[in-house]
Amino acid sequence: MYLSIDEIADRARSFVYDWQDYEGKEIAEAQTFWNDLFMVYGRHRLKLASFEASIKKMTGSSGRIDVFWPGQLLVEQKAPHVTLDDTVMQQAVGYVEVLPEAEKPKFVVLCNFHQFKLLERASGEITEFSLADFAKHYYQAFMFIAGYSEFITYQEEEISLQAAELLAKLYTAIEDGDNQPSLELNFFMVQLLYCFFADHTSLFTDSKSARPFQHYLEKHSNPDGRDLHNHIREIFEVLNTPKEERDARLPDDLKSFPYVNGDLFADTSYRLYSNATIRERLLEVANFNWADISPAIFGTLFQTITDPKTRQIRGEHYTSETNILKAINPLFLDDLEQEYELCKENLADLTQFIEKLASITVLDPACGSGNFLVVAYRELRELELKALKHLHKDKRERHMIQEAMHAQIKVNVHQFYGIEIEALPSKIAQLALWLTDHQMNMQVVSTFGFNYTRLPLTASATIWNKNALTCDWNELINAKKLNYIVGNPPFYGARKQTKEQRTEMKRLFREVKGASQLDYVACWYQKSVEMMQLNDKIKGALVSTNSITQGAQVFPLWHRLMREENLHIHFAHRTFKWFNEAKDKAQIHCVVIGFARFPIEKKRLWDYDIITNKEGERVEQVSERKSALAINPYLVFDDEMIIVQELKTPLDPTSPKMAFGSMPNDGGHLLFSAEEKQAFLTLEPKAEPFFRRVMGSDEFLNSKERYCLWLLDANPLELAKMPHVMARVNAVREYRLNSKREATRKLADTAHLFGEIRQPSAKYIIIPSVSSEHRVYSPMGYLDKNTIMTNSAFSLENVTPYLFGVLSSRMHQVWLASVGGRMKSDYRYSVGLVYNTFPFPSKPTPAQQAKVAGLAQQMLEVRNKYLSQGATLANLYDKSKFYLYQDLVKVHRELDKAVERCYRKEPFDASLSNMDRITFLLSQYKLYTDTLFHPADDNEKPIN
Incomplete structure (x- = not known):
């Protein structure tokens, strides 16, 4: 009769305790050691394997195999602290080579009382572990001794997923058996889960059976499952009753259950309507090895089975x-x-x-x-x-x-x-x-x-x-x-x-x-x-x-x-991606x-x-x-506890003001793809002068070609002669009139125009409102005044090459990443919180400004070279690809250093994290705000 897994586990722990401090000689206790190890699995070594088995070596001399079980096991036993190196393995394998084919063992084990090295000859795989870890490896390493022909090792996640699937099948079978999902059913499942776990972890130690809960139900419940609830309820009642208060007429296999208390089984009111399928599923779950399930994942298991929309583990409810x-x-x-x-x-x-x-x-x-x-x-x-x-x-x-x-x-x-x-x-x-x-x-x-x-x-x-x-x-x-x-x-x-x-x-x-x-x-x-x-x-x-x-x-x-x-x-712990150990991992x-x-x-x-x-x-x-410095709310070291507050105007009043782009609010009727534009002009060729290239964050970053009808200066008489244009304008009017917002309905009076117009009157730079966290920099670029910018981006007019260089640098990127908000995980640019609060270098020399301006121009030239070859800004600046464009990397690194020299004598180490940069920038921000609230004389005023 095989021992249960639980019994073997208990014996394995006792074996470790008995031998953990052994420091004797090899010959003295080796035989006792292996006798004890075989008994862990309920087998007498004498009936299976011989000790000091004689063998004739290939050299002709005689040798002895310490433990030999023909066809199964060969052990080379050494004294404590003898290293189990290749020489020892060669000695053991040498014995194998001279054995008859039928006696060659499946496993070769080296042991020095404190370490094991197990070779599975078929695969050549070697497993090493210490005696202290024997209780963790007993199942994988030596289960063949117990007589189990097959054994499988599961990773924790795989075990948890299997448990979830089994519980889901049981729960589904219960639902299908005219049992309505309810809180009472869920509590009943909690009680069952305790019994499954207790069955496999020796909690029901008073019982004579290895798995008393499972075996009682197998033995006493009918195959049709109709009486299953009565037997489960009997067990629950026993678990909730002190032994001295139990009915003396109880059968022995019920009496043997321990008293649990804790009110866990106090409520036995739930009525399970069972059938053969439910019984089969419940016994299948009971037979699963619950000993390897961490209680920390129980919540996920229950979320899995009680959610009527899904039967798979959902990540958001389980923290790794x-x-x-x-x-x-x-x-x-x-x-x-x-x-x-x-x-x-x-x-x-x-x-x-x-x-x-x-x-x-x-x-x-x-x-x-x-x-x-x-x-x-x-x-x-x-x-x-x-x-x-x-x-x-x-x-x-x-x-x-x-x-x-x-x-x-x-x-x-x-x-x-x-x-x-x-x-x-x-x-x-x-x-x-x-x-x-x-x-x-x-x-x-x-x-x-x-x-x-x-x-x-x-x-x-x-x-x-x-x-x-x-x-x-x-x-x-x-x-x-x-x-x-x-x-x-x-x-x-x-x-x-x-x-x-x-x-x-x-x-x-x-x-x-x-x-x-x-x-x-x-x-x-x-x-x-x-x-x-x-x-x-x-x-x-x-x-x-x-x-x-x-x-x-x-x-x-x-x-x-x-x-x-x-x-x-x-x-x-600063920002990290939150992964859990469930099947569908929430991020x-x-x-x-x-x-x-x-x-x-x-x-x-x-x-x-x-x-x-x-x-x-x-x-x-x-x-x-x-x-020793304090940690501020941006999670950087900073003793002054600086907190950036949104501003309506830039810290330095000489800086250009940033603005939103123009909002179409048109229901899409004034916007066109390149193909749609060409098709429209086939119908309405006179409309060509009124088309403008339109640019928002997506178009800018991904080189998408889009256009709009820009009718700001259009003559009404000309518009009236273009029926297809007027059809678009009327569609915009209808869209706005149907809006729930009063402000939008008022815009129906100017249906030929964008809802909000903030188009720059001169060359400007575009700043995407959202940029991926996976980009090394959030790219910006110059646009001419005839390119219409939408409200998914920001604009800056009258931008010098120097200012553009600073905004394109790592220092500004660090400020955006630390002070700005996020759209999901992506960087979210803000006028009041990012641009207006950014502490530009206070006193850059003309030479420093010229250096930054020159490198900014070089960066644009290198960038445009790749864009003309079909690249996009989104791809160029992707962290996983950026290093491929070495000339772009080099010019950005030089630009970063030049900008940082405008702030301080020596630039930051490029290999360092951004924590030092944001700490420095916060101190500069404080200098600016101190200047705003305590104005210095004109000679000390920060300049852009």
């Missing part, structure tokens, strides 16, 4: 552990790790450290299905386990360790709190923490070799099913007892908020000018600060859309928090911000750049910087 750790590591785990290293050799300090871990409290005020709480709890338990292992490092008697351990394992789920507006995720969060607790208890078993469980459940996380923005957090958890606030609140932008959400924001930001532009996530910063006002030792870290650190949102959110609430940013641009109402000495910033490697692939490069 990588991204969770970006918040919780610098918030508290890094400091705790350092503290452990400092105190671990002092028994009293180490004991006090363990007590400290048990006193930490964490709140996730937008907890969803508990991902952040699960990972944070797991990490605290692992740190506690590491400390306990060190505390007992000199003790070998298992019973002594066991007695002490039960009192010393103190970190528990009751230290974790969450607020969640939806009922189902709040239940899943509590369940996920219980199951994580059990996983950590299994690690205790693996580390110390004795059974340790926490059943019945006497502690639980506190998850409130409430709206976090309308309840008082301090009434839920006393702020004086709280240490950390962490989480990933909703990302709704200002325009995507519901009426209720906008009402919540107005209540929280009543007196804040510009608050209507804030993302919904800003509310959680405000609520967190309210808790910090009651306890200024609380620290927080929130994942947020990067838009709260850019553009128009910065001033209304951060000016007050930093100036009035004394908020300090302790660390931040959002996020930041992580750690904050508190007190300063710290060393602040930390992580910067994420997309670079092109040698293979031409775009990869993410991460760099960390530490500084």
Whole structure:
């Protein structure tokens, strides 16, 4: 009879514990070691393999194979600390070569008690792992010993996807069986999930069966499935009843289930109408190996199965552990790790450290299905386990360790709190923490070799099913007892908020000018600060859309928090792409911000750049910087907390004013493609003088040819003689009259004109209003006055080559990327927030201006060369292709240096990130604003 996977896993952990400190000689204990290893899989080595099997070498001399199982396994065993190098492998393979073909083993293993090296002869693949990791590799490496002919290793994501598919099939079968989707059904699924997990992780340890839940239903329920609900309900009731209160007449296989408590099975009111298909699907799910599923993904699994529109994992509801750790590591785990290293050799300090871990409290005020709480709890338990292992490092008697351990394992789920507006995720969060607790208890078993469980459940996380923005957090958890606030609140932008959400924001930001532009996530910063006002030792870290650190949102959110609430940013992950580990990976641009109402000495910033490697692939490069300087809302080091405020005119009044382009507001009736223009002129040749080339962001960047009817100076008598032109004008008139906006309806009186006309009267430059984040620079260019510019771009008249060079430089690009807003992830140019606030060099010399102007002209010439060959600006400046145009790269690099020398004596290092540049530009901005509010004499006035 085969052992179950769970039994083998338990034995593997005990095997590691028994042998982890062995330092003896090879001959003394090698046979015992391999006898024990075979027993992990429930097999007697004597019945399968011989020890010290004699063999005749190819040289004619005799040799001995340490462990030999003909056709299956050959082991070369060495003493501890002997290196398992190629020489040892050659020795083992040499034995294989002289064996008869029928006895040649499938696997060759080298071992020195602490390391394994396994060769699968058919594939030539070699797997190496330590004894400490044996419990992780037992399944992949040696399952053939147990008698399983086939075994498969899954990656975590593949396992999760399989689990999701199985649950989806079960849920669909339940729906198809006249069971209406409901919250009660979803809670019932939560209860089932606990049983699936418990069945595969030894939680039901009292049972004589390997998988008591699955086997009970297989044994007692009828194949037609009609009585399935009754048997499930019987199990739930038993799980919710203390053993001493159970009916003595219960059958033994029901009595053997443990008492769970925790109210998880208190509600057995749901009625499942079952059939053969539901029973088959449920048993299929029960048979799946749930031991390898992280509780952190349970929320995704349930989102998968309960969404009636889809049966696949949806990314927006699952936060990857990588991204969770970006918040919780610098918030508290890094400091705790350092503290452990400092105190671990002092028994009293180490004991006090363990007590400290048990006193930490964490709140996730937008907890969803508990991902952040699960990972944070797991990490605290692992740190506690590491400390306990060190505390007992000199003790070998298992019973002594066991007695002490039960009192010393103190970190528990009751230290974790969450607020969640939806009922189902709040239940899943509590369940996920219980199951994580059990996983950590299994690690205790693996580390110390004795059974340790926490059943019945006497502690639980506190998850409130409430709206976090309308309840008082301090009434839920006393702020004086709280240490950390962490989480990933909703990302709704200002325009995507519901009426209720906008009402919540107005209540929280009543007196804040510009608050209507804030993302919904800003509310959680405000609520967190309210808790910090009651306890200024609380620290927080929130994942947020990067838009709260850019553009128009910065001033209304951060000016007050930093100036009035004394908020300090302790660390931040600057903009990065938010990927999760689900099948359809959501991609959002996020930041992580750690904050508190007190300063710290060393602040930390992580910067994420997309670079092109040698293979031409775009990869993410991460760099960390530490500084005693403060971190400002743009997430750069800056002690003066400069926040850029939108201006109606440029900082320097001598700078030309920027304007929007002309808005057609024509329903498309005055606009033409090149082909449409030619077809129109075939019908109306007299209209040719009235056509103008039209240019917006898309046309400029992608070299698209478009035209418009520009009838500003047209004689009405001439227009009346062109029926096809008049048909277009009348169509515009009809379009405007049908508008819901009164202002648009008034424009019907001038239907032959663009709705708003702001056409420059001289040569001008065009600045796209939106440009891709994937471009090295946001390109600008000159247009003649006869090219009509639309409102998707901005214009500047009377622009000198010097000014054009500065605007085309890296310094201006950095300002745009840092201070400007975003359209999705793309750069969004703004007159008031980007151009008017940009601190141009204050005192460039004539020679410096001439240098910049000359390089700007060279850049245009190189650029035009490629444009004439069919390239587009969008392609030329794409980060993945820009390096191909070396002459363009070179002139831009020289232009950047020339512009930077207008600001300072030496240019910035081109290889450095943009953080130094934006810090410098903010200081220049402050000099300008100081000059505006404290005017200097004419000799000191900044000039353009």
